[in-house]
Amino acid sequence: MVAYQEFVSLSQSLVSEERGSAAHLSALAYLNHFGPADEHAALYAALIGFLDDPSVKVRAALAYGLLHSGEAPRPIMLALLHDSAIIARAVIQYSPVLIDADLIGLVKTLDLSMLIAVGQRTVLSPRLAGAIVARGQGAVTLRLLRRLDVALGDVLLTELSHSLADKAEMRGALLARRDLPAAARLHLVQKVTEALRGARIVKGALAPERLGRLLRDSSDTALSAIGEREAVQAKAGYVSDLIGSDKVNTRVLLHAVVTGHVMFFADCLAELAQTPRGKVFTLLESGSRAALNALFIRCGLGEGVRNLLARLVLHARTSDLADDAGARHFVVTALTEELIAEHDGVIPEDLEEAFAYLSEQNIVLARKAARGVMAAFAMEAAAPMALPSPKDERRLALPAA
Template sequence: MVEYSEFVRLSRSTDSDERGHAAHLAALAYLDHDGPADEHAALYAALIGFLDDPSVKVRAALAYGLLHSTEAPRPIIMALLQDSPIISRAILQYSPLLIDADLLSAIRKGDASIWLAIAQRTKISVRIAAALIDHGDDEIALLLLRRSDITIEPALLIDLARDHGTVAKWRGALLSRTDLPAPARLILVQRVAEALRETRIVRGALTADRLNRLLRDGADTAVSTIGEAEACHRRRDFVQDLVGSSQLNSRILLHAVVTGHVMFFASCIAELADVTRDKVFSLLENGSRAALSALFLRAGLAGELGKVLVRLVLHARTADLADDIAARHYVVTALTEELIADFEGAIPPELEETFAYLSEQNIALARRAARGVMKAFSEMTQSAMSLAALQGAPRLQLPAA
């Protein structure tokens, strides 16, 4: 306990450390006060008096005492906000009394140090986050992106992905966010594919054709995977954006079925045909061949492509394409053989791209399905491998080089 006479002596001392001690005591006493009103008023007057102290140490001690409290007098906090930079930055970073209007004003008038102080606040609203990011300071924007507790508008995240997706640290910060909207995620996947294509070690390890196939297949898988997640949450924006930007093509539709992303496929057909997704899903599950043909015709998938999709859907009903690689391989193989048989090897021009896709998938799925088969078989059997005996004269053995 400090008597009032001692407090008065400290507050009038020529030593700035003693005045700072008095300012800090006054702040704590004011916040914890539960006595008479006139005593509270006297403490308030003392706090105001310390605002005019010539020493920044005294005003900083006052700010430190009031900094984290919701009970601090707002006029004093606002006065300290306009004090020296070291005090104003502390107020901006810690004071819970500041509202968005105060922070927005500071952002407009401040510099990078002010923006950084605000970006480190415990709670930041959507408006403040957008205002800070709009100022174009990369480090502050990345700091905000890496904070999972801050909500950022979906449209702003999409703009950031479009503007900065070519930079690895931006891609990492954006992709780590669980609230990243699907269009932004797709943009970043495309940027990753472009970056891999230009990476020297990747280009040196794969031929150009194989690299293009791998990246295209990966991009298709990313589109259908993102679309499946959006469809499961019954969000239509992603598919609408694909259709509106002409990014939805027959290859993606085929890939969606082959990879078992049926909800995404149903959403795409529903958007193209302008019917409800539930109706499309019902037809995909139980509709007749004629009903499926009519659905795809309404969706603008007429001709041979529509017939291929009908066959693919009918095959998919008998297999678990979402998790079973061998089932995918079987379905693609069966469909490929049917097309070869129907057209006697002369695939029509309108199906050349579709047939090429199925052939690519057939190879890729065969490789994936074969991985580990021999190892698993060898662990299950004890019999020796049956090999034919060598016939004829022994081969010439060349010396080692």
């Protein structure tokens, strides 16, 4: 305990460190006071008095005592917010007493160091975060995007995904956020694809044709994977936007099934056919071929594509297309051979796109399936297939070139 006379002596001392001790003690006493109201009022008056102390050390000691408390007096914290820079930065970053209305007006005029301090507050509302982003300071915006605990809102994230899409570091921070809207995520994936296509190291490593196929396949996978996640969360806006912008075609529908994104496939059919999602699921799980064809007719698909999708659905019912590369390779091979046999090797024009896709996938999936088979074979046959170690360890000396 500090006696009252000792406290008075400290608070009136000519030494700033002693007055700072008195200010800090006053702050702690105020926050932990449980006595009569007049005592509390006297402590409050003492705090007010320390605001006028000419030493920044004293005012800093006062701020430090009140900084992290939600019970600190608002008038005192607002006064300290407009104090010297070192005190104001601490108050604006840590004080829970300050609310959005106190900060949003200030954010428009703060310097960079103060703006960073606001962005590091423990709790940031979407409104305050939007005001910080509106300052257009890239470093601060990047810090904010990397704070996954701060909700930025769909509107702001969508705007940022378009305005910052050409900056790789910003793209990475946006794509790392789980709350990024699906349409914004797809837009950023397309920007990444464009950046990869133009990168010298990528262009130099792959032939143009192969690079185009690889990037197109990756883009289709991203599109359907995003759609699958949206379908799991029962969000319909993504699929309707895709259809409205003509991004859903035969290739996308085939790719969704082949990669095991069946919920996205079902959502696409439900939106195209204007049919309840539950009914589409029932038809895909157990509907006859005639019923599937009727569904595809409602989707506006041509006869050749309808028959191809019906066959694919029937194959998918008995195969694990999501995780088994061998099963996917088998299904794609079967569909390709059926098309060739049915049309005597002359593929109709309306199926050329689908056939080209199946042929591409056949090569890709054959490689994946072969890698899986060889790895499993190598593990099983490790002992008998081991090569004997050479008995003669002498090395041949090659002549100089």
